[in-house]
Amino acid sequence: MKRFNKLSMMVAVLIVGFLLPLYGQDAATLQQEVDALKPRLSRFLLRGYAHSGFEKFEEGSSFVGGSFNPIFLWQQSDRLLFEAELEVELENGTTRLGLEYANMSFILSKRAIVRVGQFLIPFGIFAERLHPRWINRLPSNPLGFSHGEQVGPSSALGVELRGGAPVGSGKINYSVYVINGPTLNDGSVEAEEVGQLHYDNYEDNNDNKAIGGRLGILPFSSSALELGVSAQMANVGDRGSVYENTGAQLFAVDVSFVKNITPLKSIVDIKAQYNLTRVNRETYTVGTETFRFKNESNAYFVQGVIKPAFVSNTFLQKLELAGRYSALQLAPDAPWGAEKTQWAVSVNYWLDWRTVIKFSYQYTDSPVSEHLEAEGGSGGGGAEEEGGTPLGGAFLVHWSFGF
Amino acid sequence: MKRKTKSILFGLFVGLFAIGSLVLVSCSGSSQLVTEKTGAQLWGENCVRCHNAPSPPSFNDYQWETIALHMRVRASLTEEEVAKIVEFLKMAN
Structure with a gap:
């Protein structure tokens, strides 16, 4: 029996002695494999958002969207970041690929970041922070904040200095930028748009660069309230034309208030922005016609959202109610002059923190009847088609997805 | 008029x-100074200014670092805020 025990022990020692190095080898190999997967200085991340939905306008209905916006983030080091966003969407039966932005940022110091390339312009808060489909609480953009009826810039090529700093119990953020700036349509190409500003100026039309910036003040330590002012100045006429020295001045004010209101067991989110664009008064000659008008446009929105995130009912926690009023006035005496107002309400259901289904109704009105036909929608073409928001009532159901 | x-x-x-x-x-x-706040407080207060506060397990620790740099640029968060928020997200992950 003793001999048997000794033999068993010897076998066990031999087995352990044989397996241990193998285990050590496997652990070392596994560690190497884990280390190989560990990100080093260069890090790549693909994020973005997508949306799809159904829209019913007075003149028709259609499924819309099917678009997605991949965002590429490449972190070269703790101080260097490249970011780019594409917009892939269906438009009139074909796939359209657009570049929303592509820029490089370098952290200069604790309070200063320099950014070069094509970037979203911090002219107010909507274009830079609120436009992504999963962030915008309504399926449509406010009047004056979409392509086709834009009042104010959204993205441009240039260089920017920006940052944030604590001040007292609150903080401030700032941005100063130089960009190519908007261009003035002198009527030689699209006569009906004479005097209108175009913001997609990716090759500058003159030697004058637009200078602009935004200052945001968050007076309270909770960061609940932010007040912002933005301005941008530039000459907008083509090089060598009679409008070369025609100036444009753009202004915006914005307000944001987001706070957990304990008695309501809800988060209240209120946002507003007012944009004003002014172009120096000029005389435009198109064919045999002459136009001279006050070239001033404005657009604004006020939006409120309440989300009962702290009630005990789990279904209600995921619901939110959003409402928005927006108005647009494009130079009333211009050939493209227009005036519109819009009410929009939406009941949103959040599947998770970045996926939402929005059930919305909006009504767009125009007191200037002669512009109705020109601006009126084909119906079902989408809330932000070129040419502006269709008039009348509309039901919109959108599913937005951040990733 | x-x-x-x-x-x-x-x-x-x-x-x-x-x-x-x-x-x-x-x-x-x-009236607490921003620099005296915890990462959890700053996460709760700053992210919701634009979108819902993200859930920590949505991304891994390395991804959070890249996202934080992206948000520092986009939302003009201060260096102190970003450092504390990332620390919180990693801890809660």
């Missing part, structure tokens, strides 16, 4: 809103 009335109404809204916010925030009794 109508536009002027609208502009005045908008101005009134902004003014009343600022006063209302002042009252609401003052009532909350929060």
Whole structure:
């Protein structure tokens, strides 16, 4: 029996002695494999958002969207970041690929970041922070904040200095930028748009660069309230034309208030922005016609959202109610002059923190009847088609997805 | 004239809103310096200014670092805020 025990022990020692190095080898190999997967200085991340939905306008209905916006983030080091966003969407039966932005940022110091390339312009808060489909609480953009009826810039090529700093119990953020700036349509190409500003100026039309910036003040330590002012100045006429020295001045004010209101067991989110664009008064000659008008446009929105995130009912926690009023006035005496107002309400259901289904109704009105036909929608073409928001009532159901 | 009335109404809204916010925030009794706050507090207060606060397990620790740099640029968060928020997200992950 003793001999048997000794033999068993010897076998066990031999087995352990044989397996241990193998285990050590496997652990070392596994560690190497884990280390190989560990990100080093260069890090790549693909994020973005997508949306799809159904829209019913007075003149028709259609499924819309099917678009997605991949965002590429490449972190070269703790101080260097490249970011780019594409917009892939269906438009009139074909796939359209657009570049929303592509820029490089370098952290200069604790309070200063320099950014070069094509970037979203911090002219107010909507274009830079609120436009992504999963962030915008309504399926449509406010009047004056979409392509086709834009009042104010959204993205441009240039260089920017920006940052944030604590001040007292609150903080401030700032941005100063130089960009190519908007261009003035002198009527030689699209006569009906004479005097209108175009913001997609990716090759500058003159030697004058637009200078602009935004200052945001968050007076309270909770960061609940932010007040912002933005301005941008530039000459907008083509090089060598009679409008070369025609100036444009753009202004915006914005307000944001987001706070957990304990008695309501809800988060209240209120946002507003007012944009004003002014172009120096000029005389435009198109064919045999002459136009001279006050070239001033404005657009604004006020939006409120309440989300009962702290009630005990789990279904209600995921619901939110959003409402928005927006108005647009494009130079009333211009050939493209227009005036519109819009009410929009939406009941949103959040599947998770970045996926939402929005059930919305909006009504767009125009007191200037002669512009109705020109601006009126084909119906079902989408809330932000070129040419502006269709008039009348509309039901919109959108599913937005951040990733 | 109508536009002027609208502009005045908008101005009134902004003014009343600022006063209302002042009252609401003052009532909350929060006057803590940003630098004295925890990462969890800063995460809860700053992310919701634009979108819902992200859930920590949505990304891994390395991804959070890249996202934080992206947000530092986009939302003009301060260096101190970003460092504390990332620390919190990694801890909660």
